[in-house]
Amino acid sequence: MVDTQRGNVADLVAEAARKAPGRVAVVDTASGRTLTWEQTDRAVGAFAARLAAEGVEDGDRVAIVLGNSAEFCVALFGVLRAGGIAVPAAARSPELPRLLGDSGARFVVGDDFPAPDLDATADEPHTTTRGGEDIAVLCYTSGTAGVPRGVMLSHRALLSNVDQCARLQPAPVTANDRVLLVVPLFHLYGLGPGLLQVAAAGATAVLLETFGTERALTVCAQHRVTALVGVPAMYQALSVASPDRLAEGLSTVRLFTSGAAPLAPAVLAAITQATGLPVYEGYGLTETGPVLTSTLVGGVAKPGSVGRPLPGVELVLVDSDGRPVGAPADPDETEWFDGDEFETGRVAARGPNLFSGYWPDGAHGPDEDGWFRTGDVGYLDAEGDLHLVDRANDLIIVNGFNVYPKEVEQVLDELPQVAEAAAVGVPDERTGEQVIAVVVLREGATLSEEEVRDHCAERLARFKVPRAVRIVDELPHSATGKVRRASLRGSVA
Numbered sequence: 001m002v003d004t005q006r007g008n009v010a011d012l013v014a015e016a017a018r019k020a021p022g023r024v025a026v027v028d029t030a031s032g033r034t035l036t037w038e039q040t041d042r043a044v045g046a047f048a049a050r051l052a053a054e055g056v057e058d059g060d061r062v063a064i065v066l067g068n069s070a071e072f073c074v075a076l077f078g079v080l081r082a083g084g085i086a087v088p089a090a091a092r093s094p095e096l097p098r099l100l101g102d103s104g105a106r107f108v109v110g111d112d113f114p115a116p117d118l119d120a121t122a123d124e125p126h127t128t129t130r131g132g133e134d135i136a137v138l139c140y141t142s143g144t145a146g147v148p149r150g151v152m153l154s155h156r157a158l159l160s161n162v163d164q165c166a167r168l169q170p171a172p173v174t175a176n177d178r179v180l181l182v183v184p185l186f187h188l189y190g191l192g193p194g195l196l197q198v199a200a201a202g203a204t205a206v207l208l209e210t211f212g213t214e215r216a217l218t219v220c221a222q223h224r225v226t227a228l229v230g231v232p233a234m235y236q237a238l239s240v241a242s243p244d245r246l247a248e249g250l251s252t253v254r255l256f257t258s259g260a261a262p263l264a265p266a267v268l269a270a271i272t273q274a275t276g277l278p279v280y281e282g283y284g285l286t287e288t289g290p291v292l293t294s295t296l297v298g299g300v301a302k303p304g305s306v307g308r309p310l311p312g313v314e315l316v317l318v319d320s321d322g323r324p325v326g327a328p329a330d331p332d333e334t335e336w337f338d339g340d341e342f343e344t345g346r347v348a349a350r351g352p353n354l355f356s357g358y359w360p361d362g363a364h365g366p367d368e369d370g371w372f373r374t375g376d377v378g379y380l381d382a383e384g385d386l387h388l389v390d391r392a393n394d395l396i397i398v399n400g401f402n403v404y405p406k407e408v409e410q411v412l413d414e415l416p417q418v419a420e421a422a423a424v425g426v427p428d429e430r431t432g433e434q435v436i437a438v439v440v441l442r443e444g445a446t447l448s449e450e451e452v453r454d455h456c457a458e459r460l461a462r463f464k465v466p467r468a469v470r471i472v473d474e475l476p477h478s479a480t481g482k483v484r485r486a487s488l489r490g491s492v493a
Contacts, residue, residue, distance in 0.1 A: 002200070004159040004352070008131035009196065010044060010081035012162075016202035017041035020175065025199075027178075027206045028070040029219050035070055035118060037202060040077075046120035047078030048128075054113070056106060058083040058130055061138060063105040065091040066115060068185050068207045073195060074116040075109045076185075080136055080155075083128035087138045087150075088186035090479060095148055099140050103150055103359065131155045138359055139188045139286050150359030151286045153188070161192055161289035161353035162200045164310040168296040172227065172257055173201040179227045180220060182208040182234065184479045188290045189260050193282070194229045213237045217249025224252040231260045232267065233481035235279060239270035246274045257282060259291070260480035262388050262406070264413065265303035272301070281306045283388065285374055289353035293386050305385040312352060317345030317380065318373060342379035344389055348372065377404070394485050396425030396433050398463045403435055405485065408466065411459045412437055412452070417445035422475055423466065424489045436492050437466035440474060447471070 002011045016025065021038035028034070035043065056062060062079045064086060066072040072088075079086040087103045089096055091110065100108060107113035136155040140148045165172050172193065173179055179198050183190035185207075198205045206223045208216060211234050219225070228234075235258060238246065256271065256279040268279050278301030284290035292315060295307035309315040317325045325345035350370045357365030366372040377395070378388045390404040397403070405423040412421035420440040425433040437456075441447055449469040456465045470492050476484040 002159060003131075004163045005156055006132040007155060007159055008080060008128060009136050009155050009158050010048075010077045011131075012159075012196065012199035013037070013041050013044050013077050016199055020202045023175075023202060024204045026070045026073055027204060027223055029207060029223075030067075030069060030209050033070050033118065039118070040074065042121045043074045043116055043118050044077040044081055045125050046122040047074055047116040048081035048126040049122040049124070050120075051078060051082040051084065051107075052126055054107070056082050056084050058128065059085060059135070061085045061087050061103045061105045062113075063087040063089055063100055063103065063108045064186070065089050065096065065108055065110040067091065067209050068181060068190075069209070070118055070207070071110075071115040072185050073205070073207075074118060076191075076195070077199075078116060079109075081126060081128060083130045085135050085138050087140075088191065089140070090184065090186050095140070099148065099150075103138055133356070135356060137188075137191070139191075141286050151188075152356040152359055152362065152365075153286075153289060154356050157289045157353050157355055158192060158196060160312070160351070161291055161310075162196050164312050164351075164353060165193060165197055165291055165294075166200060167311045168294060169299070170255060170296065171201075172229075172255065172296065173197045173203050175202050177201065177203040177226045177254075178206055178223055179203055179229060180206050180208060180216070180225045181229060182211045182216065183229055183231060183260070187260075187479050188286045189231075189284075189480055190229070192290050193257070193259065211237070213241055217241070217245060220253065221249045221251070225250075226252055227255045228253060228257065230256065230258050230279075231481040232258060232263045233477070235263060235271055236267050239267050239274070241274075243274045250275055253277065256280065257294075257296075259284065261482045262304070262306065264410075266413075268301060268303055283307070283376075283386065285376075287355045287372060287374070288349055288351075289355065291353075292347075292349050292351075295385070298383070298385060302385055305381065305387050307386065308384055309349075310351075314350040315386070316348050317343070317378065318348045319345055322348070322373065342381060342387075344377055344379045346392055347374045347376045347378050347386070347388075349374065391485075394424070396423070396435055398425075398433055398435065399431045401461075401463050403464045408435060408437065408456065408460065408464060411456050412439060414459075415447065415452070415455055417441050417447040420475055420483075422483045422485060422488055424485050424492060426489060426492060428467075431463075434467040435464060437469045438475065438488055438492060439469060439471055441471060
């Protein structure tokens, strides 16, 4: 058992190799290569020794710009076993040069430093004394609120979140599971609830480089996948596949989980109807290691909810001054909650899974009492389940009235011609801001601005109805499928 408070994240591999050396650890669907946990542990040790031989010292940053592959897995754990700090990054991102400069990465695995040799074995095992509060991963945020910042995640934070997730029932990953990992491993959602959870359970990771509905279903059937770690865009794509194809491809699956963004209730219903299985949602941030809540805690996949706090996580809603909310809600701000007047507030969390602040000096981390205020606004229903309303930075204020983009988007999504929609606020001299709807139509569909506005006017207060509608070919997305509203604001203003 790995010590969550003092251990090194790479200890997860050593422990899996000790308990189940012959079990398949990684299936790389791109290359066809498989590794057992014993082989993975040996390759990790050899890569750690190679890094040390090249001069990597404790605390040195080593960037990893590999895709979802066996090499990425070995590189990540190898950097940590060598005492370094892993900096996972997207290889083709335009932000990569800035990330490398900001982190001060000594080597870039996949560029100036060759990827791991999966068959290598170290002459002597390499060990490090780093762990616990030492930084393990420097993970850069998506930059939806500005320039991406490096989030410093300690071994303690990552191991604590792995333990918190493992204590859920049903467990997200068990030793017998074969887990499809298509969410990018350079993103903490793919890394933590994905790869690290698999390693902690000694399970099998089935790696897919990019998501495509037919390819994913084929891989799931071929490798008898039992659990999917997904994002809403992935489930949206699966929901429109034929029921027979879904039944064929997902016949061995026992558990669907979703994160990174709220899942539309209609998509959840479609997946459940087609497969007989619910999709359990979770919520978190890079800064929180990442998972804070899950509907697995309550055992019910409740539409529109991201569930309750994980074991060991405290969660409260606070106002702009950081005080817990509790006053009666303003009906103008809650009319879209189907008449239930729940008080909204910014989500604040405390727990051992929180980050150590932003790179390089630890600024803006948890306060002196251990609380971290997120940028998300939500409310708690009568059963204590969290419902996310929107990002605080995405709030649109029209004539002093709050408009949450999500409520407008939910109405836009009701239109059968709409494939995807976003609502953003742009400056307006008269009202302060105005709502702009940005819409992607389904193939072959037509829709006028007047039709969109009329539909919204029937369901929303007047100040929430989009002033203008833009029809576009596609919306900008982050690596995990979130719509980048900040990018949209600049393009439609």
